[in-house]
Amino acid sequence: MKLLRILATLLFAAIAVSPAPTLAGEGGRTPKPVVTIENPGKCAAPAEEMRRNHMEMLKHQRDRTLRAGIRGEPASLNACIECHASKKTGSVLGDGQAFCQGCHEYASVKLDCFECHQPKAKFKAAGLKP
Amino acid sequence: MSAPNPRRAFFAAAGAGVAGLGFTAIAPGLHLMAVGEANAAARPAGTAASPAIRWGLLIDATKCAPGCTKCIDACHEENGVSEQLPDPRQNSQWIRKIELVDRRNGRVTTLPMMCQHCAKPPCVDVCPTGASMKRADGIVLVDRHTCIGCRYCMMACPYKARSFVHTNLTEQSPETPRGKGCVESCTLCVHRVDKGQQPACVEKCPEGAMTFGDLNDPVSAISKRIAAANTTQVLSDLKLDLGVRYQGI
Numbered sequence: 122m123k124l125l126r127i128l129a130t131l132l133f134a135a136i137a138v139s140p141a142p143t144l145a146g147e148g149g150r151t152p153k154p155v156v157t158i159e160n161p162g163k164c165a166a167p168a169e170e171m172r173r174n175h176m177e178m179l180k181h182q183r184d185r186t187l188r189a190g191i192r193g194e195p196a197s198l199n200a201c202i203e204c205h206a207s208k209k210t211g212s213v214l215g216d217g218q219a220f221c222q223g224c225h226e227y228a229s230v231k232l233d234c235f236e237c238h239q240p241k242a243k244f245k246a247a248g249l250k251p
Numbered sequence: 252m253s254a255p256n257p258r259r260a261f262f263a264a265a266g267a268g269v270a271g272l273g274f275t276a277i278a279p280g281l282h283l284m285a286v287g288e289a290n291a292a293a294r295p296a297g298t299a300a301s302p303a304i305r306w307g308l309l310i311d312a313t314k315c316a317p318g319c320t321k322c323i324d325a326c327h328e329e330n331g332v333s334e335q336l337p338d339p340r341q342n343s344q345w346i347r348k349i350e351l352v353d354r355r356n357g358r359v360t361t362l363p364m365m366c367q368h369c370a371k372p373p374c375v376d377v378c379p380t381g382a383s384m385k386r387a388d389g390i391v392l393v394d395r396h397t398c399i400g401c402r403y404c405m406m407a408c409p410y411k412a413r414s415f416v417h418t419n420l421t422e423q424s425p426e427t428p429r430g431k432g433c434v435e436s437c438t439l440c441v442h443r444v445d446k447g448q449q450p451a452c453v454e455k456c457p458e459g460a461m462t463f464g465d466l467n468d469p470v471s472a473i474s475k476r477i478a479a480a481n482t483t484q485v486l487s488d489l490k491l492d493l494g495v496r497y498q499g500i
């Protein structure tokens with residue numbers, strides 16, 4: 122009986138010190154995307170908003186930039202890439218840890234932006250050598 | 252680069268025939284003054300392209316050197332056009348050199364040709380998705396987000412200015428997104444113009460054959476030149492009101 126009480130106390134203590142509310146499966150059986158945030162705290166909007174709405178923000182921005190010619194607004198894809206490109210690979214694509222690819226692979230959402238857009242930060246196009 | 256094409260020679264000749272018959276903006280009483288001033292200041296962040304401006308180019312074919320491809324190289328580098336396909340006819344061509352030969356006396360004129368940034372662009376008229384578009388300041392662009400690659404615009408363009416991207420690309424310039432399955436053409440270096448710079452071809456031409464500026468502004472270098480010299484819109488009988496004008500053809 123005494124042993125049982127000690128065990129219960131230990132268990133309670135363990136729950137009490139475990140970090141903030143946990144999602145089902147966290148820390149255990151469900152894998153999570155492993156993305157590295159290279160420059161934390163500088164984002165155009167809070168992380169929760171970015172996670173849910175970045176696609177809408179980019180979609181509005183692309184029309185404003187291309188069709189209206191409005192430049193220098195926060196939700197620019199190039200600005201995202203400059204900040205989020207991996208310090209190792211220089212890109213937001215490449216493997217399961219790359220910022221864009223990592224999460225999109227995890228969520229199984231097709232990533233079309235980079236069929237046309239350059240995924241590497243500070244990329245200098247060479248053009249055709251004469 | 253410059254495949255002599257009798258049909259194009261004919262087009263240009265047809266345009267030259269009616270040079271100065273009313274389609275060039277003549278502002279009387281203005282003298283040619285110091286030229287070469289930079290484009291207007293960069294448009295401030297957050298402001299849209301203004302319909303008060305009409306960006307244009309004036310190309311002086313008398314200065315354009317035969318055999319020179321510096322404008323083409325500058326365009327390719329600036330816009331990351333680097334793919335070379337097994338069939339070279341499928342390579343993108345934003346700007347090309349055209350050679351005009353007067354068959355009677357053999358006189359050769361060369362000139363660079365790109366999207367003419369029509370005020371009434373046929374490519375925009377025919378596009379079924381609204382992807383082919385004209386910006387408020389007269390720059391004609393393809394919105395690749397909505398382009399379905401049908402290539403109607405390529406057929407509609409009287410200047411053969413547009414290309415279709417036939418292959419997957421990885422070497423794009425960050426400021427010039429481009430990719431397989433979309434049509435593209437000269438953007439008048441819109442990303443540079445918005446920063447207050449000149450288009451790459453204008454900047455890199457060693458002969459100073461190209462002038463860039465605001466056709467609506469009577470004191471801009473380009474307007475003053477057009478007011479002072481006899482300039483031509485190629486195929487001006489189509490009345491497309493071109494942003495690109497030529498001198499000496």
Ligand code: SF4
Pocket residue numbers: 365366367368369372373374375391407408409410411412413436
């Ligand atoms: S030159 Fe051709 S591509 Fe350019 S605006 Fe005119 S029709 Fe369109």
Ligand code: SF4
Pocket residue numbers: 377378379380381382383393397398399400401402403404405433434
């Ligand atoms: S190829 Fe693209 S831009 Fe050209 S007409 Fe078709 S949808 Fe429009």
